[in-house]
Amino acid sequence: xxxxxxHLFFCLNQRxxxxxxxxxxxxxxxxxxxxxxxKAAGLAGPGKVRVNRAGCLDRCDEGPVCVxxxxxxxxxxxxxxxxxxxxxxHLRHGEIVERLLLxxxxxxx
Numbered sequence: 001x002x003x004x005x006x007h008l009f010f011c012l013n014q015r016x017x018x019x020x021x022x023x024x025x026x027x028x029x030x031x032x033x034x035x036x037x038x039k040a041a042g043l044a045g046p047g048k049v050r051v052n053r054a055g056c057l058d059r060c061d062e063g064p065v066c067v068x069x070x071x072x073x074x075x076x077x078x079x080x081x082x083x084x085x086x087x088x089x090h091l092r093h094g095e096i097v098e099r100l101l102l103x104x105x106x107x108x109x
Contacts, residue, residue, distance in 0.1 A: 004046065004047070004048065004050040005048055006048075006068055006069065006070070006071075007049075007052055007069045007070075008034055008038070008050070008067075009052045009053075009057065009066060010022075010027055010031040010052070010064075010065075010066045011055075011057040011060065011063060011064065011066065012053050013027075013055055013056035013057070013060055019060070020060045020061050020063060021063070022057075022060050022063040025063055025064040026064060027064045030077055030080075031051065033080045033083045033084070034083050034086075034087065035051045038051050041091075041092055043087070043091055049091050054067075059074065059102065062076060062103075064077060065102060066086070068090055068091070073090065073101070074102040075097065075101060075102065082097075082100055086100065
């Protein structure tokens with residue numbers, strides 16, 4: 001059994017130049033919203049959910065992004081209501097939020 005049931009990682013990567021990055025798309029505010037929403041829902045702590053900062057998750061072109069483990073479900077989001085929906089539907093009820101999913105990555109043969 002894992003110490004946490006779920007980890008919610010937010011990419012907070014900052015890139016120089018013209019390359020897209022999650023930090024420039026509100027990732028820090030989304031991370032803070034995720035932490036607050038998990039705590040407010042009573043989902044924080046051992047045996048429950050941990051919200052984590054992450055460096056580059058290598059999907060910034062599709063971002064901003066977050067990922068829920070252990071399922072490995074990748075989401076994008078636009079605003080605070082999207083984060084609230086991920087917390088409520090996925091982390092509380094185990095329901096994938098289809099409209100926010102990033103496409104799966106093809107695995108090499």
